[in-house]
Amino acid sequence: MHTQMQRKVLFQEAMTLRDQGKYKEAADLFLDLAKATDDLFEKAGMLLNLTHTLKAAGSSDLAKTQLNAARELLSLPRNAVLGNADEENRRRLLIWAELEDARISVAENGEEGAVKRLGGILANHQSELSKPAFAEIYQAVQRDRAFMLTDLGCFQEALPILEEVDSADPHDRWTLFYLGHCYACAGRFVESQQKLEEAIRLGLTPDFEGRAHCVLGASCYEMGDYARAKVELENGVKTASPKYILQSGIWKWLEFTCTSLGLKAEAEHYRRLASSS
Numbered sequence: 001m002h003t004q005m006q007r008k009v010l011f012q013e014a015m016t017l018r019d020q021g022k023y024k025e026a027a028d029l030f031l032d033l034a035k036a037t038d039d040l041f042e043k044a045g046m047l048l049n050l051t052h053t054l055k056a057a058g059s060s061d062l063a064k065t066q067l068n069a070a071r072e073l074l075s076l077p078r079n080a081v082l083g084n085a086d087e088e089n090r091r092r093l094l095i096w097a098e099l100e101d102a103r104i105s106v107a108e109n110g111e112e113g114a115v116k117r118l119g120g121i122l123a124n125h126q127s128e129l130s131k132p133a134f135a136e137i138y139q140a141v142q143r144d145r146a147f148m149l150t151d152l153g154c155f156q157e158a159l160p161i162l163e164e165v166d167s168a169d170p171h172d173r174w175t176l177f178y179l180g181h182c183y184a185c186a187g188r189f190v191e192s193q194q195k196l197e198e199a200i201r202l203g204l205t206p207d208f209e210g211r212a213h214c215v216l217g218a219s220c221y222e223m224g225d226y227a228r229a230k231v232e233l234e235n236g237v238k239t240a241s242p243k244y245i246l247q248s249g250i251w252k253w254l255e256f257t258c259t260s261l262g263l264k265a266e267a268e269h270y271r272r273l274a275s276s277s
Contacts, residue, residue, distance in 0.1 A: 210240025
């Protein structure tokens, strides 16, 4: 059995591994931590972290299995009596389980369906989510909802949610990325630049770092800084996925940028890339 201090250290290690995209190592640690504790709520929390990790790794079926195990732990007999603090913790974990279920549902029902489910969580648990003890789970639901709305192109709806989340947690790299993207779509290019630069400094996965550079490049182009735009766009295409580059018209952005800089040969090169995509 690990001491409480050891469990905290191992938990932070698992979280760091997940943030680094090392999902198998993180999942193994979360599972070990779940097995190592007799505390019902701590065990359920570790299983929910394991659920999230497995979903991020693309293992939706395994994620569902662990989600069901967590819910079973939290489904107490009708005659069970808990103190106020324990019941509040149980309710928080059950809402967290609903959030993980909505995340898993994206693969089956798409982001539109997941957004509706997240809205349902906010509506059904409005009273509880307004309490300070539920602030973290409330922010997690809102953050996921805003990210999905952005992915769906609902920038105006996502923007105020992202600003609220950013105010509560001002240095979250993913919130900064999505907020910078929405600011660019809203024509607020200076604010977009600030958020995207910070997101890049904090570190994103290769695909999203590439996307951040591309959006930053587009913002620089709109502000008339064509030299900086070219640098950012060319950095972006190094790591952004081919699908993103195609869907976002990045070769066209590079063509227009090079044209604005008077670089005719490079502009022609990017025109050909855009035409062949």
